[in-house]
Amino acid sequence: xxxxxTLSLHDALPIFPWIxxxxxxxxGQSFALHSLATFAIALLLIGPPAFLxxxxxxxxxxxxxRRGREGRSTGRLYAANAAGSVLGPLLAxxxxxxxxxxxxxxxxCGALLALAGLGVALARKRGRLPAAAAAGCALxxxxxxxPWDLKAAASGFHLYAARHEREGLAHVLDREQLLWFREGxxxxxxVFDFAGRDGRTLRTYAMNGKFEGSTNPTDMQTQTRIAEVPxxxxxxxxxxxxxxxxxxxxxxASVLRYPVERVDVCEISPAVAAMxxxxxxxxxxxxxxxxxxxxxxxxxxxxLKLSGRRxxxxxxxxxxxxxxxxxxxxxxxxxxxxxxxxRPDGVACQWVQAYLLGEERFRTVLRTWxxxxxxxxxxxxxxxxTDILLIGRAAPDGPxxxxxxxxxxxxxxxxxxxxxxxxxxxxxxxxxxxxxxxxPAGLQAWAGAGGLHSDEHPxxxxxxxxxxxxxxxxxxxxxxxxxxxxDCYSLIVGLxxxxxxxxxxxxxxxxxxxxxxxxxxxxxxLPDSSIEALRARxxxxxxxPPGDRSWLPAFLVGKFSxxxxxxxxxxxxxxxxxxYPREQALAALTRANRLAPELLDPLLHLAAVLERxxxxxxxxxxxxxxxxxxxxxxxxxxxxxSEEAVLIAARLQxxxxxxxxxxxxxxxxxxxxxGSQAAGAVLRAxxxxxxxxxxxxQERNP
Numbered sequence: 001x002x003x004x005x006t007l008s009l010h011d012a013l014p015i016f017p018w019i020x021x022x023x024x025x026x027x028g029q030s031f032a033l034h035s036l037a038t039f040a041i042a043l044l045l046i047g048p049p050a051f052l053x054x055x056x057x058x059x060x061x062x063x064x065x066r067r068g069r070e071g072r073s074t075g076r077l078y079a080a081n082a083a084g085s086v087l088g089p090l091l092a093x094x095x096x097x098x099x100x101x102x103x104x105x106x107x108x109c110g111a112l113l114a115l116a117g118l119g120v121a122l123a124r125k126r127g128r129l130p131a132a133a134a135a136g137c138a139l140x141x142x143x144x145x146x147p148w149d150l151k152a153a154a155s156g157f158h159l160y161a162a163r164h165e166r167e168g169l170a171h172v173l174d175r176e177q178l179l180w181f182r183e184g185x186x187x188x189x190x191v192f193d194f195a196g197r198d199g200r201t202l203r204t205y206a207m208n209g210k211f212e213g214s215t216n217p218t219d220m221q222t223q224t225r226i227a228e229v230p231x232x233x234x235x236x237x238x239x240x241x242x243x244x245x246x247x248x249x250x251x252x253a254s255v256l257r258y259p260v261e262r263v264d265v266c267e268i269s270p271a272v273a274a275m276x277x278x279x280x281x282x283x284x285x286x287x288x289x290x291x292x293x294x295x296x297x298x299x300x301x302x303x304l305k306l307s308g309r310r311x312x313x314x315x316x317x318x319x320x321x322x323x324x325x326x327x328x329x330x331x332x333x334x335x336x337x338x339x340x341x342x343r344p345d346g347v348a349c350q351w352v353q354a355y356l357l358g359e360e361r362f363r364t365v366l367r368t369w370x371x372x373x374x375x376x377x378x379x380x381x382x383x384x385x386t387d388i389l390l391i392g393r394a395a396p397d398g399p400x401x402x403x404x405x406x407x408x409x410x411x412x413x414x415x416x417x418x419x420x421x422x423x424x425x426x427x428x429x430x431x432x433x434x435x436x437x438x439x440p441a442g443l444q445a446w447a448g449a450g451g452l453h454s455d456e457h458p459x460x461x462x463x464x465x466x467x468x469x470x471x472x473x474x475x476x477x478x479x480x481x482x483x484x485x486x487d488c489y490s491l492i493v494g495l496x497x498x499x500x501x502x503x504x505x506x507x508x509x510x511x512x513x514x515x516x517x518x519x520x521x522x523x524x525x526l527p528d529s530s531i532e533a534l535r536a537r538x539x540x541x542x543x544x545p546p547g548d549r550s551w552l553p554a555f556l557v558g559k560f561s562x563x564x565x566x567x568x569x570x571x572x573x574x575x576x577x578x579x580y581p582r583e584q585a586l587a588a589l590t591r592a593n594r595l596a597p598e599l600l601d602p603l604l605h606l607a608a609v610l611e612r613x614x615x616x617x618x619x620x621x622x623x624x625x626x627x628x629x630x631x632x633x634x635x636x637x638x639x640x641x642s643e644e645a646v647l648i649a650a651r652l653q654x655x656x657x658x659x660x661x662x663x664x665x666x667x668x669x670x671x672x673x674x675g676s677q678a679a680g681a682v683l684r685a686x687x688x689x690x691x692x693x694x695x696x697x698q699e700r701n702p
């Protein structure tokens with residue numbers, strides 16, 4: 001009965017994670033619902049076989065041996081049961097699973113159970129025919145079962161169910177081409193090709209259904225900068241480096257760009273090591289063949305603790321802390337092993353994925369890290385990602401750390417070529433530090449008081465999975481982060497003025513992203529809290545050096561000063577709503593235009609404010625079309641192919657009665673851009689009603 005039940009569910013096994021995922025997607029973002037669905041599926045799959053197999057030992061004990069030898073037969077049965085309990089997991093996990101895969105291993109197990117049951121039945125005088133029939137049915141079923149759909153099984157429905165349901169299962173699977181699938185004791189590794197947004201073919205690998213690394217530009221930025229940024233910041237020359245985790249090999253290839261003499265890499269999964277060399281060789285520059293590399297298929301945490309080797313840099317790139325077993329790589333003891341393996345003035349870097357992770361969970365990681373590395377910096381790998389790097393210095397002289405921008409620039413300039421990764425790696429100090437969040441003082445304030453994550457108290461292991469089902473578990477919804485942001489250019493010495501301005505602009509975009517809390521930058525309505533935060537924080541940036549020399553903070557202050565309270569919608573503001581602070585918007589946008597007269601966006605926004613009044617309407621009270629027109633014409637000169645600039649200028653010309661000039665401007669634009677429907681419609685309206693002087697176009701979001 002056990003083998004028939006197991007084999008009958010065999011072909012449905014890959015579908016069960018989808019059921020749990022879809023239950024969560026449909027019933028809401030609830031950890032409890034997800035856990036109940038998972039428990040129900042596990043009970044359905046494992047419960048009956050476990051119950052029936054659990055009856056085997058009592059049944060054998062009841063059958064007993066010969067009369068008078070019950071003790072001996074009972075002892076043998078218990079000895080065999082104990083040996084099977086020890087050898088079974090070893091044989092299944094380390095031999096059967098890697099050699100046969102889970103499907104064949106399950107089939108083999110079912111067949112062995114059927115044969116064992118048949119053997120027992122044949123040894124007895126009664127029940128031979130039913131037992132033989134059951135065994136025959138089980139073996140026949142095993143022979144007829146079709147293979148699993150490995151692509152679907154490796155697609156991560158337990159994590160990506162909502163996206164798969166939204167886009168459609170067939171569409172998602174059609175976009176992916178499964179290249180490789182390998183199972184092992186450490187997990188299941190799959191390699192996919194898929195079509196990117198620009199039509200290019202990208203490659204990714206998944207571990208247990210969770211996508212871990214790819215050739216996607218955002219992932220490439222993270223994978224290169226996990227190595228590039230800490231090595232460039234390292235106070236000592238990095239000659240010997242340790243990397244925990246191989247992944248696609250892109251991080252290792254980035255390490256090898258530097259004049260290192262030795263790189264030790266620990267990768268616990270043989271399948272990942274095989275995959276990196278076979279499928280990502282083009283993007284990792286065949287780094288596994290580099291003679292400076294010592295690749296070990298071992299537990300990196302234990303290696304750091306027991307090897308006794310010392311390094312100039314230790315880089316750790318594990319998966320998300322909510323993945324099974326990964327939380328142990330974020331413990332106090334792991335960080336202490338990293339610190340013990342560093343030479344004085346060496347650096348350690350910990351990658352922390354800030355997506356699907358709540359701020360409180362991150363603060364637990366940060367507190368634990370600062371216990372070992374009080375002299376630390378934190379930064380995003382880039383402004384396009386939500387991946388945080390914690391970079392700690394093994395500082396013999398206290399927690400202060402003032403990296404030298406000139407040394408950073410020199411180290412970046414001395415790197416070897418890396419064609420596949422060069423466009424994603426940092427090109428300058430300002431590029432490397434664009435996602436800077438805070439230095440030692442700011443990180444201490446951010447971490448605050450609270451518990452640590454350790455081997456004895458593994459709080460992260462049990463708390464991190466809760467964030468998978470919380471909408472606020474994303475970087476742009478962390479509440480304390482905006483309060484601790486620090487100016488990178490005030491901590492880094494030796495930066496030139498252009499680099500300071502570039503870092504200031506990065507800071508302004510970061511402030512904007514955090515204040516918007518996931519709302520698109522082009523949104524026409526925003527909460528009061530976002531508008532107030534943007535005006536206050538960006539205003540402060542614009543008033544102090546080097547912000548007083550940069551157009552971006554002033555432009556953003558002007559852009560968000562175009563928002564006013566919405567009638568009938570308390571707590572929200574809208575673009576050009578009546579009562580918006582027009583004078584503040586004009587002052588900020590005028591300043592942005594003075595600092596960057598050649599840029600299009602400040603010109604367009606300034607023209608849009610000038611042609612509207614305090615009520616947000618074209619030609620309303622205080623509007624000045626005559627002042628707006630020269631600004632719009634400068635925008636046309638700066639970007640002659642900008643449809644928006646041409647339409648604004650033509651509208652203003654018509655408003656002022658310059659119909660001939662407006663027709664000429666639109667006609668010239670249409671000669672170069674005959675496909676512009678908006679320009680064509682305006683020109684036709686001008687030709688049909690040349691006597692009108694004040695068009696009423698649809699208002700736009702600036």
